[in-house]
Amino acid sequence: MTDAVTSPSRTPAGSRGRWWFPTLVGYRREWLTSDIIAGLAAGAVVVPQAMAYATIANLPVQVGLYTCIIPMLVYALLGGSRAMSVSTTSTVATLTATTLVTTTTAAGADDPMGALMALTMLVGVMLVIARLLRLGSLVENISTATVLGIKIGVGGTVAVGQLPKLLGETSNASGEGFFRSILAALEAFDSVNWPTVALSAASIVIILLCKRFVPKIPGTLVVVALGILLVWLAHIDESGVALVDPVPSGLPVPGLPDLTDLGALVPGALAIAVMVFLETAAVARGIRRTSEPPIDADQELLAAGAANLAGTFFSVLPSAGGFSQSAVNQSAGARTQLATLVTVALAVLVALFLGPVVSLLPQATLAAMVLVAVAGLIDIPTLVRWARISAVDFWIALVVAVIGLTGGLLAAVAAGVAVTLILVLRELNIPRLEVVGERDGRVAIRTLRGLYTANALANERAIIDLALTRPEPVRAVILDARRLDTVTITVLDTLADLDRELAAQGIVLHIAALPERASVIATRTDWYQGLIAAGRVHAHVAEALAAPV
Incomplete structure (x- = not known):
């Protein structure tokens, strides 16, 4: 039997977004x-x-x-x-x-x-x-x-x-x-x-x-x-x-x-x-x-x-x-x-x-x-x-419960929120990389998570390790930066350091698909302007893969 409640698609025109008595729309x-x-x-x-x-x-x-x-x-x-x-x-x-x-x-x-x-x-x-x-x-x-x-x-x-x-x-x-x-x-x-x-x-x-x-x-x-x-x-x-x-x-x-x-x-x-x-x-x-x-x-x-x-x-x-x-x-x-x-x-x-x-x-x-x-x-x-399924969730729940029973509920809420934030930050700080293309000694790498102050260094090391452990020698790394909607000084400094570290290994860094908002900020640095002058900034990964090393 079809439920009689009005679905979003059947909401009367002109009433969407009404702030007062929204549930009475279409009564x-x-x-x-x-x-x-x-x-x-x-x-x-x-x-x-x-x-x-x-x-x-x-x-x-x-x-x-x-x-x-x-x-x-x-x-x-x-x-x-x-x-x-x-x-x-x-x-x-x-x-x-x-x-x-x-x-x-x-x-x-x-x-x-x-x-x-x-x-x-x-x-x-x-x-x-x-x-x-x-x-x-x-x-x-x-x-x-x-x-x-x-x-x-x-x-x-x-x-x-x-x-x-x-x-x-x-x-x-x-x-x-x-x-x-x-x-x-x-x-x-x-x-x-x-x-x-x-x-x-x-x-x-x-x-x-x-x-x-x-x-x-x-x-x-x-x-x-x-x-x-x-x-x-x-x-x-x-x-x-x-x-x-x-x-x-x-x-x-x-x-x-x-x-x-x-x-x-x-x-x-x-x-x-x-x-x-x-x-x-x-x-x-x-x-x-x-x-x-x-x-x-x-x-x-x-x-x-x-x-x-x-x-x-x-x-x-x-x-x-x-x-x-x-x-x-x-x-x-x-x-x-x-x-x-x-x-x-x-x-x-x-x-x-x-x-x-x-x-x-x-x-x-x-x-x-x-x-x-x-x-x-x-x-x-x-x-x-939960003890059988996820030990982490079990221990978090148990510790928060014990704190609530012994130290008070406010302490339990504070501890629970702190533990949640720690786990979220730890998860965000684990580098997640994906190889999205390879051609003639070039490897295109995409970060599956955005770069920010806390995880920039970990991602730099992960990119270097990935480049050095490929089956075939790598001459150029193309960083697919489409997820970097915003960049900070720390992220830009880390990318510049990544450029230097790869260069020391004989590998050239290219940047591809950097969003416009982030590009405006990056262009204010001498390092990024140097990349542009050297032709190492590209609109798309495919363009970078085809560019000369």
Whole structure:
């Protein structure tokens, strides 16, 4: 059956490139019912889930609720993914918690809300700057192994952080890091509240059963309703089951960020910005139907940046595309971002009228939802599979995960990005040469990668070695320079040195097919002008092969 979504080739003329509501271009009336149903289904998942993620960062649950309003609305306006739902994710919430704890502790601040607004603002600014610099494809170069390691670190850290709430411990069970959190929970075990343990276990089982046997029924909504009903009708809070803090009714009140500790927030904001884009781009591409327009990385950077900037003034968590709610959105039939507008409307209704009801929600219910959500991040089977396929990817993921569990998630992100850059540079610096022609003692060599400062010397040595190890004596080397769109002083000096080194071996260097932009720069040097005067600069390799030595 042909998918009904408009393909890029069928986009109405005059509407391409429209920056506002791009997913509504060519909207069909028959999609309306599907979008409304999908928006309600996604809202049933994303609203309680976002409130749960707010507790990861030790923030009031209404912060998570507000995150389902402003950022989602802005992404619906600018985003290019038809079915993606943007609020916050466990990874982003955990990085937010780490950053806020570090900053507020160092500054001695009691209220993290001002710092949260400043952090969200920084994330938005960084994403918008990345869009202006067209860094979408660059950010995507962060390796899959790095992302897996970060997610394992996030999953483990968040999971153990929920233990005190799942067990209903009343003694101090706080601990920093994976192992200290486990130790703190064990030391406080004598204060376990068994009704809370029973509620936690039942909530986890219900969510898993719904996911396994009735995936169209949101298990998170079921356990939220169950928890509220048990408090309302059975008064389980009188047995020591802790409830969330009272949730005020009403829409978020605009405010201004606290810029006092802006510098201290920058490292964490950078890590969050990277993860926001990685998750948003991954989800957008992962749920895209083949008949839908391709995902533009730079457009996603702009949409995510604008969503965070707009949310700055309404006390929201940094926002990214979430896979679980997006998958629910798509599976329920979402055709466009109109479904997201329905989800936003649902979140507004909850904020306006259901605050007192949400205040009856047990903390253990939210903790169970978080635990199930982050358990999927601890992807040990993939790690084991990588150990058999690629030792390099396995060790990168493992090291980043261990750093995340022991040294903190910000350190893991930094280590992962650094390792990725090292591997990319190492790969780029390995010379890749190809012989593209030979004739009468002349050999034409093409560099399969561009020359730049870091790999110029390695390529010079590789070209000399190739010329000296040919089966037949080489009298001339023709360098096919078509990939040198730009040249630097270092590259020109290296080419001049290559000319001298080959000449010492009785070999003449010719340059062929140098692009015009690079040629303009090279002509400013005496060495290149000498090559031109000697007739050793050619427009094509074939011309150079035919030239006299």
